[in-house]
Amino acid sequence: xxxxxxxxxxxxxxxxxxxxxxxxxxxxxxxxxxxxxxxxxxxxxxxxxxxxxxxxxxxxxxxxxxxxx
Amino acid sequence: xxxxxxxxxxxxxxxxxxxxxxxxxxxxxxxxxxxxxxxxxxxxxxxxxxxxxxxxxxxxxxxxxxxxxxxxxxxxxxxxxxxxxxxxxxxxxxxxxxxxxxxxxxxxxxxxxxxxxxxxxxxxxxxxxxxxxxxxxxxxxxxxxxxxxxxxxxxxxxxxxxxxxxxxxxxxxxxxxxxxxxxxxxxxxxxxxxxxxxxxxxxxxxxxxxxxxxxxxxxxxxxxxxxxxxxxxxxxxxxxxxxxxxxxxxxxxxxxxxxxxxxxxxxxxxxxxxxxxxxxxxxxxxxxxxxxxxxxxxxxxxxxxxxxxxxxxxxxxxxxxxxxxxxxxxxxxxxxxxxxxxxxxxxxxxxxxxxxxxxxxxxxxxxxxxxxxxxxxxxxxxxxxxxxxxxxxxxxxxx
Numbered sequence: 303x304x305x306x307x308x309x310x311x312x313x314x315x316x317x318x319x320x321x322x323x324x325x326x327x328x329x330x331x332x333x334x335x336x337x338x339x340x341x342x343x344x345x346x347x348x349x350x351x352x353x354x355x356x357x358x359x360x361x362x363x364x365x366x367x368x369x370x371x
Numbered sequence: 372x373x374x375x376x377x378x379x380x381x382x383x384x385x386x387x388x389x390x391x392x393x394x395x396x397x398x399x400x401x402x403x404x405x406x407x408x409x410x411x412x413x414x415x416x417x418x419x420x421x422x423x424x425x426x427x428x429x430x431x432x433x434x435x436x437x438x439x440x441x442x443x444x445x446x447x448x449x450x451x452x453x454x455x456x457x458x459x460x461x462x463x464x465x466x467x468x469x470x471x472x473x474x475x476x477x478x479x480x481x482x483x484x485x486x487x488x489x490x491x492x493x494x495x496x497x498x499x500x501x502x503x504x505x506x507x508x509x510x511x512x513x514x515x516x517x518x519x520x521x522x523x524x525x526x527x528x529x530x531x532x533x534x535x536x537x538x539x540x541x542x543x544x545x546x547x548x549x550x551x552x553x554x555x556x557x558x559x560x561x562x563x564x565x566x567x568x569x570x571x572x573x574x575x576x577x578x579x580x581x582x583x584x585x586x587x588x589x590x591x592x593x594x595x596x597x598x599x600x601x602x603x604x605x606x607x608x609x610x611x612x613x614x615x616x617x618x619x620x621x622x623x624x625x626x627x628x629x630x631x632x633x634x635x636x637x638x639x640x641x642x643x644x645x646x647x648x649x650x651x652x653x654x655x656x657x658x659x660x661x662x663x664x665x666x667x668x669x670x671x672x673x674x675x676x677x678x679x680x681x682x683x684x685x686x687x688x689x690x691x692x693x694x695x696x697x698x699x700x701x702x703x704x705x706x707x708x709x710x711x712x713x714x715x716x717x718x719x720x721x722x723x724x725x726x727x728x729x730x731x732x733x734x735x736x737x738x739x740x741x742x743x744x745x746x747x748x749x750x751x752x753x754x755x756x757x758x759x760x761x762x763x764x765x766x767x768x769x770x
Contacts, residue, residue: 317716320478324642335473336721359704360646362712 305371307346309354311338315365322357322366329354338365375414382406386414387444387656387679388546393753397696400684408668415444417676419661420684424708426668427685430659430678431712433667434462437659437678439715443755444658444677446547453556455604456597458715465714467588472601472718475523475578481725484523488726491518491528492733500737500766504744508618508762515730516613519722520605525577526566533562538611546754556603563602567595578605605719612654613723615758617730619652620645622759623698624731625743630700635739638732644700645727650707651698653683654758657711682708683757740768 309329311322318336322329328350330338346354346368358366378389381399386392392399403410404422411419421427430437438461440451454460457468474480495514499505517531537555545552566579574580582598593601624631634644657680665672672678686707689695710717717723743749747763 317713318473319710319716320721321646323478332477332479334477335470336477356703360706362706362708362710364706 307351307354308369308371309340309344309346309358310367310369311340312365312367313337313339315363317363317365319362321360321362325360326350326353326357329357382410383412384414385410385412385420387420388753393751393757396683396757397687400681400687401696404684404688407670409670409672411676415446415677416448418444418679419670419672419676420679420681421667422681422684422688423668424685424688424691426670427680427682427708428712429667430680431708431715433665434465434714436661436663436665436672438662439465439659441660441677442658443542443546444679445545445549445552447549448677449549449553453560453600453603455600455607457601457718458604458608459600462714468597468601469714469718471582471585471593472605475581476718476721478721478725481721484519484722485725485729487522488515488519488729489733491515492730493737496733496737502766504747504763504765506747506761507621507764508614508759511734512618512621512730512759512762513614515617515726516610516723519726520609523578523722524566524602524605525575525579530562534559534606534610538607541607542611542755543753559603559606560599563599564595567598567602608717609719609722611752611756611758613719613726615654615752615756616649616652616723616727618759618762619654619757620648620727620731621734621764622743622749622762623648623652624735625741625762625764627698628742630698631735631739631741634700634731635735640700641728641732643702643705645724645731646705646707647698647700647702648727649709649724650686650692650702650705652758653686653707653709654756655709655711655717656681656683656755656757657715658755682711738766741766742769 316337322338323332331341332338358368378384378386408423408426409419409421421430439459457465460468495511499510517534518528521528537559540551540555570580587593659678659680661672661674661676687695710720741764744763744765749759750761752758752760
């Protein structure tokens with residue numbers, strides 16, 4: 303069985319385009335400057351894997367990493 | 372003023388103000404990209420233009436060799452006296468100046484502004500919905516961003532025509548006419564100084580007061596000049612850019628009935644469609660000044676030249692986007708650079724997206740059927756920001 307996906311936003315790369323938040327609001331939150339962070343420890347709940355990949359593939363700054371446990 | 376010599380060889384002598392470029396730049400960019408990732412012209416005292424996504428990105432990320440102190444390619448390079456932080460700032464000054472402006476433009480902040488923008492759109496539509504035809508650029512798309520930004524700044528929405536005049540003088544006439552440019556900047560500065568002075572005795576609850584209350588990195592309030600520069604930026608950057616984005620989207624929908632019908636039938640596609648309009652018809656080309664010799668995509672880059680940082684050309688690069696020349700309103704993967712890349716990401720991107728979304732939603736709700744008026748002519752703005760400035764449409768079902 304495949305492991306759980308984990309997402310991480312690199313705060314040095316994120317420039318606050320907020321594409322991830324608009325595509326996957328369940329997985330990302332924005333700070334007061336509009337920069338994105340993964341919610342919690344970044345573990346992607348079952349059923350949201352496609353949204354995680356979609357967010358990653360739309361980030362203009364390549365700031366989102368996805369790893370598999 | 373001398374008329375520019377018409378271009379005969381785009382690759383070694385391009386001119387982004389040539390009427391053919393203004394009318395339809397995409398085939399020209401394809402030609403340039405096929406020749407070289409970075410092209411050069413001796414016009415405008417020397418300008419490079421990266422033509423690929425990769426080259427545009429490399430320059431956008433490289434603040435060591437490329438400065439933002441000049442962000443518009445013009446015929447002259449007068450001494451820099453008027454800055455507009457953070458867009459004209461380089462590191463390390465850039466970050467604190469930008470951070471001051473970010474909180475008022477988050478997606479949540481835009482949600483609060485959205486009802487006012489919806490009302491503005493409907494007030495405008497009310498004025499022409501009974502007519503058989505309309506110039507949508509002059510009577511709709513033009514007025515939405517200017518009123519929205521005026522509302523945010525806390526200045527009268529009816530001063531919009533004045534702002535539009537200054538922007539035209541700064542961004543279009545100012546490319547070749549320095550006197551007009553300087554006068555427009557002067558008038559605009561004078562206008563905003565009045566609003567800043569008024570708030571010193573009577574603070575208000577708007578973006579001008581927010582900036583005046585903000586503290587710089589040294590813990591001191593910003594100087595009047597800094598506040599003024601940032602206000603100038605918000606006005607110049609926030610108006611004809613989004614006017615262009617809304618206009619190009621409506622233009623596309625007017626000439627593409629299949630996309631129009633699909634967006635009405637599947638409104639959940641709107642966010643994806645907006646991103647695709649932003650990619651395919653990106654309005655904004657920025658500029659940089661080369662300050663140190665370097666190499667980009669194998670091409671030598673020398674100081675004393677400007678760079679035309681064409682995010683629109685990057686967004687049409689087939690090496691980055693499949694079917695780059697097609698508008699696919701359901702394009703899933705879309706890392707477009709319409710709002711820039713790196714530290715200078717447009718501070719107003721969330722505002723622009725909200726305005727484009729609301730403007731198209733309200734229009735499609737009330738005017739589901741429209742098409743280009745064959746008796747009229749669509750015209751496009753010249754230079755740094757590209758969008759329809761005349762958009763004659765016929766309203767209602769074709770008979």
